Amino acid sequence: MAGISIEALLGRFKGCMLGALAGDCLGAPFEMDSSVALSVLNNYINKLADPKVRVPYKAFTDDTAMTQSVAQSLIxxxxxxxxxxxxxxxxxYYKEPRRGYGANIVNVFAxxxxTNFKDxxxxxxxxFDGxxxxxNGGAMRVAPVALFTAAASTEEAIxxxxxxxxxTHSHAQGYNGAILQCLAVRNALLSPSSSLNPQEYVEGLISTLSKMRNPREEDQDLCSEGEGHGGFVDSLHVLQELLGxxxxxxxxxxxxxxxxxxxxxxxxPTAIYAFLRALQPIQGIESDSEFLRSIVYAISLGGDTDTIASMAGAIAGAYHGSQGVPEFLGRHCEAWExxxxxxxxxxKIVYKNDKP
Incomplete structure (x- = not known):
């Protein structure tokens, strides 16, 4: 644990789950916008922070519904x-089908x-014809797996x-994306506070993916360009360049x-970049909270804002801990407690036999 106490890890577990939730709730209203002006987002966050301002409650989407299911199953x-x-x-899903589930995932559930879960x-x-x-549905909900395997081997986490x-996602890119997001959360969780080097952090992800063999792709070179981990490795190299x-x-x-x-x-990779970029001030974003900057920046990129912000929030929360999560978010995000x-x-499950 690189000198991180069990007590401190509890704060990071909380930060991770709160970050995933906050990113989902805050990002959902902007989903599929081509981009979101930083001035709009600054105003958005300032209103949430003002206890005198009444704003609509922020409901969670399928991202959080499925994250909750993963966590509860592991528990x-x-x-x-x-x-x-x-x-x-x-x-x-059948309890609350209006959470924004996509048609394809609904077909899987049906x-x-x-088949009564026979296979x-x-x-x-x-x-998709086999x-x-x-x-990104597997990646968006994988944060609890990263927490659950915090004391396990990297292979077990993968x-x-x-x-x-x-x-739900049998395409190589679908499950490899979940693996990468899990590693990103796990590595942030176990990184000593205030000493994370972005380039070294990304290099660690690249190294793990490059060495990994996938039992579903025994004859493929996972570092080559294509559907395996190589595509993600290529993106991580781009990410390093952008960070520089x-x-x-x-x-x-x-x-x-x-x-x-x-x-x-x-x-x-976009969510990972948002987390790392937000470790430093970003021109146009007013918040001095590194955690909140990661979510605001992720949303500003537009597109699948709830999921990208949720993934960025999970990583940021795992690193900064619950103490880095602004308290006012708890007033506005559904299912905070x-x-x-x-x-x-x-x-408690992971560290049941350990003492602080």
């Missing part, structure tokens, strides 16, 4: 159970229910991230080179 089972997790996804991998694998979904994604240029990089260039859509390849409770329960 209830105290291990990964694909059947239990699939059942929780389906139960959450098939899982119709939880099959419905996702049959999608190629599976390359969307395998659980992959399996949790395969329930700092304020010389426009938001338009970030979108052009990293993406902002619903595909995992065009959103997970629930996120805190799940974080506490996950932490």
């Amino acid at each position: 209830d089972e105290k291990s990964f159970s694909e059947v239990d997790m699939a059942k929780k996804f389906v139960r959450a 098939a899982l229910k119709a 939880v991998w099959a419905p996702a694998a049959l999608q 190629s599976g979904s390359y969307g 395998n659980m991230a992959r399996d949790s994604a395969l329930i 240029r700092s304020d010389q990089v426009t938001r338009e260039e970030v979108v052009e080179r990293l993406g902002n859509d619903v595909s995992a390849i065009n959103s997970v 629930g996120a805190l409770q799940q974080a506490e329960e996950l932490h």
